[in-house]
Amino acid sequence: MIEGGCNCGAIRYRAEGAPVVVAQCHCTNCRKQSGSAFSVxxxxxxxxxxxxxxLTVYEDTDTLSGNPVLRKFCGRCGSPIFSETTDGRGxxxxxAGTLDxxxxxxxxxxxxxxxxxxxxxxPEGQMTFEQNA
Incomplete structure (x- = not known):
């Protein structure tokens, strides 16, 4: 089980099993949300x-993929917790910065x-995609 939460402790989460993939995203919107050069x-x-x-939700409609992204964060401390695409893939x-x-x-x-x-x-040897994978 993987656990994590926000900076102030108001949000806690659990994930069962291993992630499908772990990716560095270099899109402009993930950079802005993470406050860094990329988001893991x-x-x-x-x-x-x-x-x-x-969770507080911001519907990000100006995305490179053209698909809106629901950016979910703690409304108290502002920690970004989840992002969810609206493309129906579930x-x-x-x-990653919110993991324990x-x-x-x-x-x-x-x-x-x-x-x-x-x-x-x-990172050397890492798969890269100019757009989404």
Whole structure:
């Protein structure tokens, strides 16, 4: 079981099983949401993730893929917790920085590298996709 939560403790979550993939996302919107050069995301089937606490949702409609993304965060401390696409695939992104123990989850792929910042060095041998995988 994988557990995590927000900075203030108002949101806690659990994910059953291993993530489908762990990816570094270099899209502009993930950079803005993470406040960093990229976001490290664990992709799960939405049914595998449960949470406690009230999430605030921002519907991000100006995305590179053209699909709206529901960005879910703690309304109290602002920690980004989940992102969910509205494309009907039933997948949920868990933000790696909110994991209680993120160390085991090194990214396997980098996506949206066409918009990666020029000073970011991608890990050698890692699969990369100029757009979404």
């Amino acid at each position: 995301n664990l992709l799960f089937k939405a049914a595998a993730v449960t949470h406690e606490g009230d 997948m949920l992104v868990v933000k 123990d993120p160390a085991p989850f090194a990214p396997a792929v980098s996506i949206w590298t066409a918009t990666a910042l020029p000073w970011v060095t991608l």
